[in-house]
Amino acid sequence: MKDRLLGFFDALRQAGLSPSVGETLDAMAAVQAAGVERPLLREALATALVKDQADRAAFDAVFEHYFALPATGGARRQQAPREGDGVGRLGPGMGRGQQPEGRSDARERAEPQRPTPAQQPRAADALARRKALADKPFRDMDAMEVDALDALVAELGRRVRVRFARRARRAKRGRLDVRRTIRRALSRGGVPLELQWKRRRPGKNDLLALVDLSYSAATAAEFLLALLAPARRYFRRVHLLAYVDRPCPVSLEGGHVVPHEPFDLNARSDFGAVLRRLDERWPRGLGRNTLLLVLGDARNNRRPPRADLLAKLHRNTRRVVWLNPEPRQRWNSGDSVMDTYARHVDALLTASSPRLLATALSELARLAL
């Protein structure tokens, strides 16, 4: 059984859960205490290994596959070699005539050697698909996969959220918080023995997200906006702008980007024109406390790039971070002027697949807060 469980833990890791070593030890102790009847086994493993309800579906799927009932057709089990010994050693709790004996018999009859990983049953495919989707470049996705991105938002967004949360800490020094100091002093007879400092409000900075909605980058743009949603509370103000050849304020509603002004999605990309309009709107830059996040492939249809305006923006903004939804090899090919813009940004990150985009956003947490 122990080997069986170790295999199960590995399967969980492949499915995207990451139980720590301590948790796996807890799981084994729990199984020992609860017994191997299927529902008890399931709950014992879940309580030790699944620490977020969002992971429960994945856990259940892996559990079904791994501890499948022998009668289920087509479900093969990953089994470790000396399985029979482990089963026998478990003791009186196994007396119930069902699965344990049944399983070892079936195993001896049906599978003399270990099944290869290629024989994974259909049940695990959905998990594998989701994992593969996370690493698939945006530009290669078809319509169905774009719809499936919603499921990934929760999973990848969680990591982004945790990263942002970690950065928002309390200050140990700074401005004196008179109110709290006096409150503390009350229990000390009015003597301020401990000074309380004002908490550094995590929402000190503003965020301006400028995303490219032209055909080549639209999927990445929507995914980025969806991932940004939970991070919004760490910024004081969040502006969302979309562009093709001009910036337009947008919002994310029900998973779709909704423009606030008439917006021509079929215009030809022209980031230079976008920069010009931004400069008109904010001639003195965005401000010392604003973070500018740009998502775009820097493809300008050979129109003037106006890198000077980007330089000006950079000087007057806290940070400029550029996420490029194309793989690195394609930068600067054709009409892309990535290098021209790269000189004036603080960080240039690849965001060609969902996972890379999420990683890039986590980097943002480090730079921004």
Next chain:
Amino acid sequence: MEITREAIREGLARARYITTDAVETVLFLALTLEKPLLIEGPAGAGKTEIGKVLAETLHGELIRLQCYEGLDEAKALYEWNYQKQLLRIQADRDQGLSGEEVTQHAFAREYLLERPLLRAISTPRRSVLLIDEVDKADEEFEAFLLELLSDFQVTIPELGTVRATHRPVVVLTSNRARELSEALKRRCFYLWLDFPGAEKEREIVALKVPELDARLQEHVARFVNALRKLDLHKAPSIAETLDWARALRALQIRELNAAAVRQTLNVVLKHEEDLRKADSKLSALIGAATK
């Protein structure tokens, strides 16, 4: 009391707490393996109640720490009763005692205000430490909790180290207002406590409001179950279901029709927009409940 699954089941039944086998298993495991239990779920599903019920089942003391933003070590662990200490110091000085004696007197155990966490450590009885809504406290507090949960001892500089004679059973609840730290989650066993299904809720209503007509109990349970499926601002809690059942009984309503529901729905739903939404779907809800 020996911890077995049957003992827990009986204990829960005696405390009149109805739940699923899965929950009983998790409680059993947390108690047997002496791991803290983290319970998450929607508000009003019975998370805090479990802590109370466990204390009853184990014939132990319930020590409750209600978390809030800004909760720090002092409020949770211990504080010195500064005013009383000052008085004592004054009195001693008037009597002319030496500095050492004065200090000794001032830091006696009687001037220590024990807050829930210290009480949980130092109580000689078996206890259940219920740390409620830990998601409202901040990350520093979580880190401090973590340290406490691993060692169950506290060093008070003036008095020495206080070690727990019995490790209390620790139950943490969270409404998922924010993500808890990985370290804390790793330390605990996890339980997701969701609202019960219609059948279980009917059992609860039958147990707590037995005077209500059996058919009506079932309709009430099914109605609330259907109500929760709507996209409401705040889904009705189990307590609100029971309040509704009692209200129907008090008004001697025999049947769940549109008029009866409209008259009493504000016992279940406390937001204007939710009431409007439910009203618009009233016939469908009543149909689902009474078919």
